Amino acid sequence: MAVVEESTGREAVIQRLRDVGLRVTGPRLEVLQVLAAGGHMDVESITTAARERLGTLTSQAVYEMLRHFLETGLAAKFDRPGLPAVFEVSGPPHQHALCVRCGRVENVEAEVPRPAGEALTSWRMDGGAEIIFRGLCPDCLSAPRD
Numbered sequence: 001m002a003v004v005e006e007s008t009g010r011e012a013v014i015q016r017l018r019d020v021g022l023r024v025t026g027p028r029l030e031v032l033q034v035l036a037a038g039g040h041m042d043v044e045s046i047t048t049a050a051r052e053r054l055g056t057l058t059s060q061a062v063y064e065m066l067r068h069f070l071e072t073g074l075a076a077k078f079d080r081p082g083l084p085a086v087f088e089v090s091g092p093p094h095q096h097a098l099c100v101r102c103g104r105v106e107n108v109e110a111e112v113p114r115p116a117g118e119a120l121t122s123w124r125m126d127g128g129a130e131i132i133f134r135g136l137c138p139d140c141l142s143a144p145r146d
């Protein structure tokens with residue numbers, strides 16, 4: 001059963017690359033599969049995970065692939081203050097929770113409030129709003145503080 005799921009996952013990733021007009025290459029396929037399986041990952045983590053299966057892959061190549069994935073909407077970037085940005089496969093709109101101690105990021109489904117009354121009448125909004133819930137993740141809550 002796992003082989004069927006892996007094959008289906010691989011085929012879905014191949015189709016996503018084709019749908020946005022990107023050529024399917026081994027490195028692109030692997031990096032997108034790593035992202036699809038790994039949640040929020042920084043470039044170093046993505047490179048390490050993809051390199052385990054490919055053998056060789058540079059961080060610069062991963063940066064370039066991520067740039068293409070961001071431009072085509074395949075991936076999204078989340079900036080963490082003071083820490084490397086993390087990336088995830090694009091999906092339905094969602095918000096994020098950020099651990100202020102370790103930098104862990106989790107997806108959160110929450111309704112985004114609209115500006116009250118006349119707050120932004122002279123603005124034209126082109127995108128959604130982003131809410132970031134800041135706090136301590138379960139691991140940091142249970143870990144002793146140095």
